[in-house]
Structures are given as structure tokens and as C-alpha cells.
Amino acid sequence: MKPLKFAVIGTGFWANYQIPAWFEVGGVELIALYNRTRAKAERVAQQFGVPNVYDTIDELLDNHAHELDFVDIITDVDTHVLFTTKAAERGLDVICQKPMGPSLNDAQQMLTVCQQAGVRLYIHENFRWQTPIRALKSVLDSGVIGKPFKARVSFCSAFPVFDNQPFLADLDQFILTDIGSHILDICRFLFGEAESLYCQTTRVNPQINGEDVANVLLRMESGLTCYAEMSYASLLEREAFPQTLVSVEGAAGSVVLTNDYVLKTTTANGTVTTHATPPNYSWADPDYAVVHSSIVACNQNLLADLQEPDRQGAGLAETTGADNFETVRLVYAAYDSAKRNEVIPLKR
Secondary structure: OOOOOEEEEEOOOOOHHHHHHHHHOEEEEEEEEOOOOHHHHHHHHHHHOOOEEEEHHHHHHHOOOOOOEEEEEEEOHHHHHHHHHHHHOOOEEEEEOOOOOHHHHHHHHHHHHHHOOOOOOEEEOOOOOHHHHHHHHHHHOOOOOOEEEEEEEEOOOOOOOHHHHHHHHHEEEEEEEHHHHHHHHHHHHHHHEEEEEEEEOOOOOOOOOOEEEOOOOOEEEEOEEEEEEEEEOOOOOOOOOOOEEEEEEEEEEEEEEEEEEEEEEEEEEEEEEEEOOOOOOOOOOOOOHHHHHHHHHHHHHHHHHOOOOOOOOOOOOEEEHHHHHHHHHHHHHHHHHHHHOOOOOOOO
């Protein structure tokens, strides 16, 4: 199959992993880079052998839209609507980094713009593609623990995330948009849609603007109660970053995803222990190994959909814009709940 040509918009921290993950998948050709600071784009272009570099997005799109198949937007959330709109207006399919938009209205605008232009919109939501999360989902789908009724999804850490992503400290809304986008999407992936939620947030670190702790109680449409907790202020006996830990109780047993990708499934017959270790890639940061490997799996899934000739999509991609909009609804409903100190209904 002929490689799909694409451009990367934004060459900051995550582009250093998103780009080699595309090369790991194959079936694509990166022909252009944009960054508002041209020197950053030039360094990345030299590293990965990209022939065209721009610091003006319109110039990139005007010069290459005729040969591009899609763009991959890896910029700050405040630019997502603008860059999505510019690409869609030129008939290009769009992959956009999470969080989808800086507000629910902005996320809806991105959906509308792409629908009106007849292009496909995908959100690069990779946490659900982590090897241990997929393994846990397989256990749930097998039915071995019966119908789940209670769950806990945890991402609690004291990892100095602001050291390599200092812009996060300046966000007025931090952990729910940054990690909550991932964790609440995992909740949807594992347990389906939510019918209501209640959230409380806290800022422990006085040197940041936004909240660094959030606790969300979700009532899922299935009847399951899910407690999603996230923190960057948790000095624990064992640092789990960047692992997501999960426990699920069902009518016939339980399953626990614990540190170091250990999966324990317990029924009346006893406990079975397996390891869901993610693959290692030479370009991945060891501190982010489980996350970086999931970028490859996510890209594979998106590429399968992009390769279909029907521009309305073939239904192969999990994290379409329309699907991820439901995660965005949870994120901003959580902020609303914390502000009002109320349970928020989520009727679709």
C-alpha cells in the first residue's frame, strides 16, 4: 500500500516520541514540520530527516496540502481549534493530541468543522492502548469475574512532571485536563459510558496554577461505580509513575492491575497471576516506557482507518473525535462538579 504523507504541527516534547512511533508503525512518510519557533522544527527535521520546515502554518499547508493525506497536531491545547480548522478547510484528515479542546464548546467546534469539511478527526488518546490496560480489558471481556460492579482506577505519583514539561505548571486547569483526559478515557474504555459523576479537586503544590489532585466518583450506565483518582502530589512507598493501577470487582471474582504490570485474577478457584509487560523501543524514555509503547499501538489503529478510501471512516479507529468528545464531556463535567460541589448528570 502506498505510504500516506503527513505533516507534524508542533515539535515540542511529545513530538520526540510521536514521530519515531510513526516510523515504528511504517506505512507513512513525514514530509513537513511546523513549529512557531523555527529552530526547534529545524532540530527535529535534522534528527528525523524531514525535508520541509515552516514557522508559518498557512505556508506549510498552502505548499503541501495537495500532497498531504493528514496532519498530526502535537501542540498546546489552546491551538487545537485553529490548526484543526486550517487543515480541515484544505480537505486534510486530522489527528490531534489530547486534550481535544480547552473547553467543551471548542471540542464541539472541532467536530463540526471536520464534519462540514467531510474530513476525519481523530484524537491521539494512547493510554487505553497500553499493554496492561488491553490485557485487563481482555480479562473483563472474558467474563471470568462475572458482571463488574465496582472499580478503582488510580494514577497517583510524585514524579516531577514539571521538569520536562514546565508549561504544565502554568495551566489554570491541570490534572483533570492532562491526566484526567487519559484516566477518564480508560474508565470509558473499560466500563462504558457514565450517567453521572461527582468530583473534588485540590492544589497541593503552591508553585503551580492549577489543581494537582482530583478524585472523581462515576456512576456508569451499566450500574458499576468507578472511583478515578489522580495526583501529582503523592509521596508513596512505591512510585508507580507512569503506570495506571486498576482494581475491578465482579459478581464472580476480581482482577487487579498492580505495579510492574502484574495482573492478578481471582475467582473461587484461586488467583492466577500474569504479567502484561509492554514492548521496549530504543527511542522510548525508560521513565515513560509503558506510555511511549502505547503510542505505537494507537498510531497503528488510526492508520488502519486512515488507509480506508471512504473519507467518512471505516469504523476501525477507537479514538475518533466523536468518541473522545465523550471523554471531554467527563473532564469538564468534573470541573463543574468540583466548582459546584454537586453530582452532575450526564445524559447523552
